[in-house]
Every structure is written in structure tokens, then in C-alpha cells.
Amino acid sequence: MASSSIKAISPFKASSSPSTQPPSSSKPSLLSFLHTSSSNPISLKLSHSHSHAHNSHSHSFLITNVLKTADSSETSVSKSQNLKPTSSDSTPTILVSEKLGEAGLQVLRGFGNLECAYNLSPEELCAKISTCDALIVRSGTKVTRQVFEAAKGRLKVVGRAGVGIDNVDLQAATEFGCLVVNAPTANTVAAAEHGIALLTAMSRNVAQADASIKAGKWLRNKYVGVSLVGKTLAVMGFGKVGSEVARRAKGLGMNVISHDPYAPADRARAVGVDLVSFEQAIATADFISLHMPLTPATAKVFNDETFAKMKKGVRIINVARGGVIDEDALVRALESGVVAQAALDVFTEEPPPKDSKLVQHENVTLTPHLGASTKEAQEGVAIEIAEAVVGALKGELSATAVNAPMVPPEVLSELSPYVVLAEKLGKLAVQLVAGGNGITSVRVVYKSARDPDDLDTRLLRAMITKGIIEPISASFINLVNADFVAKQKGLRISEERVAVDSSPGFPVDSIQVQIYNVESKFASSVSESGSISIEGKVKYGEPHLTCLGSFGVDVSLEGNLILCRQVDQPGMIGRVGNILGNDNVNVSFMSVGRTVQKKALMAIGVDEEPNKRTLEKIGKVPDIEEFVFLNL
Ligand SMILES: NC(=O)c1ccc[n+]([C@@H]2O[C@H](COP(=O)([O-])OP(=O)(O)OC[C@H]3O[C@@H](n4cnc5c(N)ncnc54)[C@H](O)[C@@H]3O)[C@@H](O)[C@H]2O)c1
Numbered sequence: 001m002a003s004s005s006i007k008a009i010s011p012f013k014a015s016s017s018p019s020t021q022p023p024s025s026s027k028p029s030l031l032s033f034l035h036t037s038s039s040n041p042i043s044l045k046l047s048h049s050h051s052h053a054h055n056s057h058s059h060s061f062l063i064t065n066v067l068k069t070a071d072s073s074e075t076s077v078s079k080s081q082n083l084k085p086t087s088s089d090s091t092p093t094i095l096v097s098e099k100l101g102e103a104g105l106q107v108l109r110g111f112g113n114l115e116c117a118y119n120l121s122p123e124e125l126c127a128k129i130s131t132c133d134a135l136i137v138r139s140g141t142k143v144t145r146q147v148f149e150a151a152k153g154r155l156k157v158v159g160r161a162g163v164g165i166d167n168v169d170l171q172a173a174t175e176f177g178c179l180v181v182n183a184p185t186a187n188t189v190a191a192a193e194h195g196i197a198l199l200t201a202m203s204r205n206v207a208q209a210d211a212s213i214k215a216g217k218w219l220r221n222k223y224v225g226v227s228l229v230g231k232t233l234a235v236m237g238f239g240k241v242g243s244e245v246a247r248r249a250k251g252l253g254m255n256v257i258s259h260d261p262y263a264p265a266d267r268a269r270a271v272g273v274d275l276v277s278f279e280q281a282i283a284t285a286d287f288i289s290l291h292m293p294l295t296p297a298t299a300k301v302f303n304d305e306t307f308a309k310m311k312k313g314v315r316i317i318n319v320a321r322g323g324v325i326d327e328d329a330l331v332r333a334l335e336s337g338v339v340a341q342a343a344l345d346v347f348t349e350e351p352p353p354k355d356s357k358l359v360q361h362e363n364v365t366l367t368p369h370l371g372a373s374t375k376e377a378q379e380g381v382a383i384e385i386a387e388a389v390v391g392a393l394k395g396e397l398s399a400t401a402v403n404a405p406m407v408p409p410e411v412l413s414e415l416s417p418y419v420v421l422a423e424k425l426g427k428l429a430v431q432l433v434a435g436g437n438g439i440t441s442v443r444v445v446y447k448s449a450r451d452p453d454d455l456d457t458r459l460l461r462a463m464i465t466k467g468i469i470e471p472i473s474a475s476f477i478n479l480v481n482a483d484f485v486a487k488q489k490g491l492r493i494s495e496e497r498v499a500v501d502s503s504p505g506f507p508v509d510s511i512q513v514q515i516y517n518v519e520s521k522f523a524s525s526v527s528e529s530g531s532i533s534i535e536g537k538v539k540y541g542e543p544h545l546t547c548l549g550s551f552g553v554d555v556s557l558e559g560n561l562i563l564c565r566q567v568d569q570p571g572m573i574g575r576v577g578n579i580l581g582n583d584n585v586n587v588s589f590m591s592v593g594r595t596v597q598k599k600a601l602m603a604i605g606v607d608e609e610p611n612k613r614t615l616e617k618i619g620k621v622p623d624i625e626e627f628v629f630l631n632l
């Protein structure tokens, strides 16, 4: 826990007039939130362990921890830079389990040990995964809880080279603190084009007619199609793909409506599309094209009941996910003629069973999940996911994180010193707890001049949680799993913002952490409300403790801390200082706060942990009423 690079801060500096200026911003490091305690400010140690597997694998990366860069200028890590780890020991291993475009593979080779192993059985994947820091998959690899368990804490990032993450157990990833990133944009056009290809091919029986000619037939009367112009297309899910399909269908002269409970109506209107209810969409449409994700809410939404509400002779296109359709119900709807035709790129089970009635149905056109399979899309997706995975391994914040707060880099950069402060305050507060009923209730108060909408506190809350939980449990906490672990431990963290009249140029003026319903081992840390209460600020880019209970203090939160409450009289600092000096304990800073009741609180920063005997001597100094040693 001890910091390897404690910076001595002179008492003079620590107690001089406050400057809440954060350090000059540089690119922040997500892995510092994901995989480290921020105690080592220079060489970022990537260690990853969790309660189930404490045999953590760790890497020392030449990533400079930008959380502490007030005076360093060489810390920015650009996305295009390949910061290769220094030794082969620390080179991350990236497993690619499905075919990925060459351009992406090149990015990965330039960064780590790349292993491409396709068609692994679930057992083979589990056997391999404990030697991998990152795994890149497409839709064909099931990244199950067993995979995360088998990773034994080493797997840090799962990259989904595509959009749909329904093949990744996100809950398990989150519990294991593994970041999941996807590549959400590069295959949008490909999927939309495939949707249109299926729409047009189906309406003109292209696949069936092609097969019949190859079978030696010439069936001009059988394969009379239907026209698209003037027909109504319902786009179910007006996201990236759905809106591109809508745009293209408008170009074909179709009347396009859409159902999407979460899409803004003005975005649809801009494309000339009306957003309508689910019932209205399915009841009015001649063609229904599916573009929603597979979630518990969308699973089998197309079923006997909903097919029954459709216009007789409706045609259905699915390039989203097979699971949104009850496939047996679709077969029944095809047989009854409610659905005239279906064109499917995706299936509940992939590949679908050969003897499936759906696959064999004459009015069904099939492709083997080819929506994203254009050369252009595959190159794009490969680069997008490779950069996201490399970026995450380097410690950058990923813009496509699926199970962690996506905080824009500029916000992260601004918050970096406050993130360090938040973790330190959590760590400090929890060490003041003597006992009670377990920590269940924590309140965090952010004093800020900013508008509440202009202050994203998710990172700060996650780091306070990390600071509180890590010292008291075997759990590995990071940005990904902080909320989950807190909930699991019954810890409720409420947040409050207090407007203050300071400079809105800084996101936060101070952060206060209060722990309720516990006893404190240092009574002076208890505020009038009965909670352990500490408050801190960022000064000169460094985290400072500025208030403890009702005492104002001003000490840098570095290294180790001795807090003493004493009678406010001359000579106290000297007496304690002498004990430390005689026992070879170097004092790095000191600050004294006093109350009107002739009480003083002395906070002493020490480079190393004093031994038990030294601490006992401090405890015996007359007029020292209580003291506590805290490791930060
Ligand atoms: N076949 C392929 O190869 C292929 C390629 C790309 C994407 N996809 C799939 O296409 C789908 C859409 O991808 P995208 O990139 O457009 O995703 P997206 O997140 O941009 O869009 C999904 C949209 O669905 C909406 N939605 C959510 N629940 C809904 C519901 N109950 N009813 C209606 N709409 C709902 C969302 O609000 C969102 O606007 C996903 O399932 C994805 O996996 C398939």
C-alpha cells in the first residue's frame, strides 16, 4: 500500500494560501481507474485481481500516470503512438478468436503479443484465457461467465469487433472488473446496405429464382414480385443502422415509419420518418425491417400475438438479431400467409439447424450473418476495435466502453486530480472507522461553482467507492465494477452538490466524504451530525485534506499520516517531532488546526510507517488526547 514515490512537501507549502489550480491537463489514463491504486504516481502498475482470484498477474507499463502531472510534460499518450511495454514480461497478450481485418491485426501486433486462434471450443477458450490480457471477438464467440472465471483476473478488456454485445456476458464482465468495448460505427452502412439488399432481393424473389435456374428451371410466372415504391416500411429501431435503412428506403420511394421508444422524434423527422407506436408500426406496414438490439425487452417481441396484429401478407427483414423473433411463430405466420415472405441474416442459433422449418421454407431468403461482411466494414471494424483495445490497455479512456462510464477525454483530463483526491478521501475515511454495523451509508458532498449539469461525478464516486472498499475487502475495485461491488456489499453512496461562489473554471471546489452509523477510532473526525466527516481539495494539483470533523487542517494527502488531537498549548509539535526524529522517521509535512475550545489537531505526514514503539511513545505524550496512524 505504501507509495513508492512520496513527494516531500514542505510544511510551508502545505499551509500556504490555497490555490485550487489543477495541474496542466494531459491525456488521462483509464487504466489508472481500472487497474491500479493511484499510489504510484509515475510508473503505472497494472495489476488486476479480484476476490475470486487473488493471484493477480501484473504488468509494469511505461505509461505515465497522468493523474499526477502537475509538473510533467511528457505524459501525454497519443492514440497513434505505440507505447510498447519495456520488457517482454510486461507485453500484453491479445487473443483474437475470430477473423479480423489485417489493418486491425497490424495495430495489435504493433502493441502486444498477438495470438489469432479461430474456432476455439468453449473449453479451449477457457483454457487459453488466463494467459491473455485482452480478447477480441465477433458475434461467433460466446464470452460467458465461465470465460471470465477462467481468466483468473488477468483479462482486462474484451473487444467486440462489431456492434451487438449480446454474446458477451456483460454482468459477469462488470463483476470481474473487465472492460468491454465495441466498434459501434464501422459496420453501420454495411448492415444497412445488406438490409436493403435483402428487402429488394426478397421482393423480387432473386434468391429463389436464381436457385431455380441453377436447378434447370425457367419459372417466369412463379417468381412475380412486389414493388417497393409507395409501400410502407416500418423500421423497428431507429438507431445507426435503422436510420440508414430508412434513408435508403426513402430513396426507393417507400413511405417509411419507425418505432423506437428511445429515439428523438426530430432526428426521425429530419429524415422524413414518423415515429409511431409499436402497434401502429406493425399494423400499417407492408414491410417490417428489424434494427433493435437483442435485450430482455426485445427478445421474441415478434411472436404469435404480434404476428396476428400485422397486415396480411407483410414481409419481414431481419439483420438485427435472430432472438428478437420467435422463430417457431414465424414459421406458423408464414404457413398461415400472415407473413408472405421473410429475409433473415441472423438466427437464434447460429448456424441454424439444417432441418429447421424456417431455413427450409420456400418464402424465406437467408444469408449467414453477412450484414457486417463487406471488405470496407471489416477493415473499419478491425481498426476501430484494435485501437479501442490498445487504447484501453494503454490506460486511455475508451469512447466505446460498454460497461463503464464513458467520460469524454476533456472531462476526464479536467477531473484527473480530483479523481486522485476522491480515492484518497475514501481510503482515509474508511481507516477512521472503528466499528459499528459495517459501513452501509456514505454521503458525498461536492462543493462546486459549476452548474450541476456541468459536473460529471461518476468517476469521482467510483474512486471514492474504490477508496472505501479496497482497504476493507479482498475485492478488486475499478471503474467498471465499483457500483456493483458497493451494492453487493450493501453500501449506499448518496451524492449531493452544494453551490459555492468559487471559480467555475475548476470543476470541484471541495469533496466531503461522510460515513454514517459507525464508530470512529479518532473521535475528532466525527462531525456534529455524528458522521465521520473529512473534506479535501486539490491544491497545486495535489490532493489535500482540508477538514476533519470540525477541525480545519491543510495537509497534502501523500504517504502516511499521523493525526493527533491535543490541548492547544506550546511545545506539542516539538515533543512529537522529537519522538519521530529520534526514531528516524522523516516528517514530510505538518499542519495544525485549532478550535475555540483550546483543542488542536496536528496532522503530520511521515515518509515511512513508524514502528509500534514509536507510536506508543506518541500516545504517551501528556496532553495528546487521541491519535491515529493512517496509511494513504
Ligand atoms: N447483421 C449484422 O451483421 C449486423 C451488423 C450491424 C448491426 N447489427 C445489429 O443491428 C442492430 C442495430 O444496430 P445499430 O448499430 O443500429 O444499434 P443502435 O444502438 O445504433 O440502434 C439500436 C436502436 O434500437 C432502439 N431500440 C431499443 N429497444 C427498442 C425496442 N424495444 N423497440 C424499438 N427500438 C428499440 C434503440 O433506441 C436504438 O435507437 C443491433 O442488434 C446490432 O447487433 C447486425
Ligand SMILES: O=C(O)[C@H](O)COP(=O)(O)O
Binding pocket: 138, 139, 140, 161, 162, 163, 164, 165, 187, 369, 371, 372, 373
Ligand atoms: O453486431 C454486429 O456488429 C454484427 O452482427 C456483425 O457481427 P459479426 O462481426 O459477427 O459479423
